[in-house]
Amino acid sequence: MASIPQTMSGILIEEPGDAEVLKWKTDLAVPQLSEGKILVKNEWVGVNYIDTYFRKGLYKAPMPMITGGEAGGIVVDVHPSVSNFKPGDRVGYLSSTRGSYAQYNVISPHTCIKLPDNISTNMAAASLLQGLTALTFIREAHPVKAGEWVLVHAAAGGVGSILCEMCSSVGANVIGTAGTPEKMDTAKKNGAQWVISSRKPQDEIVAEVLKITEGHGIDCVFDGVGAATFEADLQLAARKATLCVFGNASGAVPPVDPLRLSAGTPAKNLKLMRPTLFGYVVTAEEFHKYATELLGMIEKGIVKLEKTSTYQLENAKQAHIDLESRKTTGKLLLQVPQ
Ligand code: NDP
Structure with missing residues (x-):
């Protein structure tokens, strides 16, 4: 040597x-x-x-x-x-x-x-x-199960690609977001069955998610985009969903009033996670x-x-x-x- x-x-x-x-x-x-x-x-x-x-x-x-x-x-x-x-x-x-x-x-x-x-x-x-981030999050932040609705933001990115691969391999219903037609195609190849353009206004993304899930909403949102997507996450989350917010690609999410996690009739009772791999x-x-x-x-x-x-x-x-x-x-x- x-x-x-x-x-x-x-x-x-x-x-x-x-x-x-x-x-x-x-x-x-x-x-x-x-x-x-x-x-x-x-x-x-x-x-x-x-x-x-x-x-x-x-x-x-x-x-x-x-x-x-x-x-x-x-x-x-x-x-x-x-x-x-x-x-x-x-x-x-x-x-x-x-x-x-x-x-x-x-x-x-x-x-x-x-x-x-x-x-x-x-x-x-x-x-x-990125792989250990995806793996520890689908095991510990929100143990992803077959049949659940999962939303992966930046589904053609580094962590997002692997999240799609892992969530689809356990049988979850995976919706991805991505910013260009080429990236949307990549997200599909990664295992997202449905892909929505991340360049659309957030209210349109919420509406599309609710349409795809026939009103159920998302059981677990994996969001590494942060500030730009968090408000929509609250709206498209299903009752008892997990919001796994783990990054700031668009900026850090501002402080959140915990009462917002139980908004809705019936109350959504959301779980908000901010995990890091190194934990x-x-x-x-x-x-x-x-x-x-x-x-x-x-x-x-x-x-x-x-x-x-x-x-x-x-x-x-x-x-x-x-x-x-x-x-x-x-x-x-x-x-x-x-
Ligand atoms: P990505 O390859 O996912 O790149 C970021 C992607 O975010 C972009 O390609 C873009 O995808 C999307 N995006 C949406 N809005 C913006 C914006 N305003 N500015 C920039 N990008 C935007 O990066 P990584 O896989 O490396 O990381 C993804 C996220 O995960 C990051 O926030 C990172 O900090 C976080 N992370 C957190 C960890 C943790 O332990 N908590 C560990 C590892 C990563 P598109 O154009 O397709 O929408």
Whole structure:
């Protein structure tokens, strides 16, 4: 194995802002190992919407910062206190402390998995964060059942695509929303039986949902869009539904009066969730249980990872611009120079 250099290339953010603040650097310090940690040489990095929140300062983090919460690569060094990984292991990982938009990252082995031979580091970076989000949400935020009505916003996006695949595989009736005819087609291929244009006015979306469900409404709404869709979610929800609001692609949802959850005659008695993946994979056991199941779903073809767009790590700025302008379908990956 090649020796570990002192410096590396990567993307540094020195102050919050638009995509212009993502600066390519070739003289960043390779992070040092510490107690309980492993050093991974990244090959592929997953881009996630949350990376834009940290970049903009919506989510706070100390600056300067290397952003990015997932990657696939090779373990190159292991602290003596770690016994379950060794140099040369091919792995995929999540990092709640970010740092993946670079050639090397020091991470906790708790959220790292050794990859089976048929899962590439590219597939790991394309699936872990969004796939585990979908999987933990359909199991724990709202256990999705056959025959239920589920609405997935941004059903051609990263998390939305996988939510459609997983919800349809358990036999739920899946309605998706997507922003262009091409994306609507992708959402159908993902398993949404009905797809509504997300560019329509929200009252029209509510009316279409009520028509499709013959007045029943939606038993579980998965909403990563946030501010633009939340009011409609309240209206199209069925009695006793779960509103699983998990993102802010259009802005954060303003504070909600709890009384609104029991509006209607009879009262809807809604459950409002605001889950985050990292709250479901706190222990190594939790992470490994779900990550192993997710990789199994990829092997079985339930999660297909068909739509991925690749950018060079140096062009992370363009990936952010495309993601925020609603241009993208499926997963965005950054290829790391080796
Ligand atoms: P996506 O690939 O889904 O991209 C966002 C999509 O949202 C767009 O393509 C667009 O789809 C839709 N959208 C609707 N309105 C807007 C708007 N005003 N601006 C931008 N996009 C809009 O991203 P991800 O899969 O990475 O993430 C989806 C959501 O899930 C994000 O909000 C993210 O923060 C959240 N998330 C939350 C997690 C958690 O633990 N809570 C974990 C992972 C993701 P269209 O044009 O088709 O309508």
